[in-house]
Amino acid sequence: MIHALLVILGAQLAGEAIAQALGLPLPGPVLGLILLVAGFATIPGLLALVRPVAQGILGHLSLLFVPAGVGVVGHLDRLGASGLPLILAIVLSTVLAIAVGALVFVGVARLTGAEEDRE
Incomplete structure (x- = not known):
């Protein structure tokens, strides 16, 4: 599990670093996702390593919207205007x-x- 998380976060970090270093108009996480897909296509076994962790993250994706919801509720007065x-x-x-x-x-x-x- 740790290795899969390292692969996912490493791809995101690499994408962010490349986007910042080259001044690309593409967001770093999107570039990281492209790198991750390229890794799946070229490195045998990488998809099998990452799949269980990715499915677990996707299964609980709704939890990632909780901070945004709390932020909206915390700033209702600003949103009212x-x-x-x-x-x-x-x-x-x-x-x-x-x-x-x-x-x-x-x-x-x-x-x-x-x-x-x-x-």
Whole structure:
């Protein structure tokens, strides 16, 4: 278990170090995840080592939202003043994300000819 955690955290640390050193616009943890996937593809047995720990972390992922929830409750007075703009931003961004996703899906379906296969 310790070795798997070292691999996961080491990949994140390496990604963060590379992103900072090269000034990349990519977040370090995302770069670390890319490095981890590359490691899975090239190092035999690495996936088998990391899988049980990763599944355990994912099984308790909801616990990672507790600090954010406590922060929201702790700053309700500040959120009250900005409540309407926040709600509008959340609703608008959700609607736009769904619309863009649908448009991309339709565009890819047209490019791949998936529409013609249904007829």
